[in-house]
Amino acid sequence: MAIDDHRPFREMLEERKIIICVGSGGVGKTTSSAVLGLQAATAGLKVLVLTIDPARRLANSLGIDAIGSERQKISMEQFEKVGLHPKGEMWAMMLDMKESFDRLVQRDAPDEETGREILENRFYHYFSTSVAGTQEYAASERLYDLYVEGEFDLIVLDTPPTTHALDFLEAPERMVDAVSSRALQWMYKPGVLSGTPRRGILSVGTSYVTRTLGKFTGGELLEELSTFLRTFSTLFEGFEQRARAVRELLASEETGFLVVTAPDTLTVEEALFFYDRLDGEELNVDGFIVNRVHPQWVGAEELDRRPSELADRLSALGRSAQLEESAQLDMEALAQGLRENAQQFQLRADQDAGSIVKMSEELPGELPIMCVPYFNEDIHSLDGLDVARRELFGEAAGADCAQ
Ligand SMILES: Nc1ncnc2c1ncn2[C@@H]1O[C@H](COP(=O)(O)OP(=O)(O)OP(=O)(O)O)[C@@H](O)[C@H]1O
Ligand SMILES: [Mg+2]
Structure with a gap:
């Protein structure tokens, strides 16, 4: 593998x-x-x-x-x-x-x-x-x-x-499609849509768009569109x-x-x-x-240990850290919680390993x-x-x- x-x-x-x-x-x-x-x-x-x-x-x-x-x-x-x-x-x-x-x-x-x-x-x-x-x-x-x-x-x-x-x-490829698509071409290439002979860069198509949409959007904006199409088309060839x-x-x-x-x-x-x-x-x-x-974090043998065994080890840790008796936690409950947590983690690790295989x-x-x-x-x-x-x-x- x-x-x-x-x-x-x-x-x-x-x-x-x-x-x-x-x-x-x-x-x-x-x-x-x-x-x-x-x-x-x-x-x-x-x-x-x-x-x-x-x-x-x-x-x-x-x-x-x-x-x-x-x-x-x-x-x-x-x-x-x-x-x-x-x-x-x-x-x-x-x-x-x-x-x-x-x-x-x-x-x-x-x-x-x-x-x-x-x-x-x-x-x-x-x-x-x-x-x-x-x-x-x-x-x-x-x-x-x-x-x-x-x-x-x-x-x-x-x-x-x-x-x-x-x-x-x-x-x-998409770019090539976009610039060579009919939709764009008819706006900047002469004669593509109308089949008329070459009449300069902005042909029938664009002037039609300019005239029609001009009523709604304002000449200035369309002027800008014309400029865009005229100037931007100079780049298309190399694309x-x-x-x-x-x-x-x-x-x-x-x-x-x-x-x-x-x-x-x-x-x-x-x-x-x-x-x-x-x-x-x-x-x-x-x-x-x-x-x-x-x-893989905790070995299977650790997870199989009885909670009381883990609780004893935790108590020993508490003693070595010189925790006061009153500060001691419920070690059985803590051990149980830790064990469940480790089991959850192990489950994730097993799932990951399984899906990788x-x-x-x-x-x-x-x-x-x-x-x-x-x-x-x-x-x-x-x-x-x-x-x-x-x-x-x-x-x-x-x-x-x-x-
Ligand atoms: N093995 C890892 N352990 C912990 N954190 C990680 C690990 N790999 C990546 N991260 C953290 O996860 C976050 C997303 O990682 P990253 O930005 O590299 O993903 P990306 O695929 O480039 O995301 P995007 O698709 O948004 O560009 C980052 O904060 C990164 O520090
Ligand atoms: Mg990223």
């Missing part, structure tokens, strides 16, 4: 240029991305962790608290403060999707003036923040640019919580070609996907769905991370599945990330969680 064999995860970091963490909301995608980054840096790579909306305290410890910030190198000083000495470099960047889209406009507009006109336009603002998939598209292009720049040995990409599975992945390049990169050997999941049955089901989708599109799935697994049976045998325990506090610092890193990459004692 491929559960907790750490080798493939280590090899993945060496072989891939891009690793993308996908999964349902809140399962630990951002945390896992940072942990993978830390491992890559520990192994001597120059790695960039591209995160989306990290929790504030984690962002602070990665040095990326400013939205839209550029890539930031985590200083050796920060690592050394918590006793870490990575051989490589860890960089982090907050991927601001809106800013990524603006950047794309600035880069691809035919001239500065047109670029500015687009950015200042209210329809552009709506398009770039509210139309499904546009931001994801811009983000995937940004990833592509960073990859092409070739500055990093590895880029780890965190993905946003998506209501629709894999929005991020589908974004390039299709670049979207194809992005898609090819995501499907190439350079890129690997990791599915992050929680161990409960429902989330595992979603994770298997993610896997099927990725695999169905012939993308490389390198493994699963099962995060927040309840560890079941999940592994639905996946190809060679696919690695790695577990990270449920820690008793959030992971928001470099040393917290390092504890998770040791679990994930096999340096922690007793890392196995599915037995």
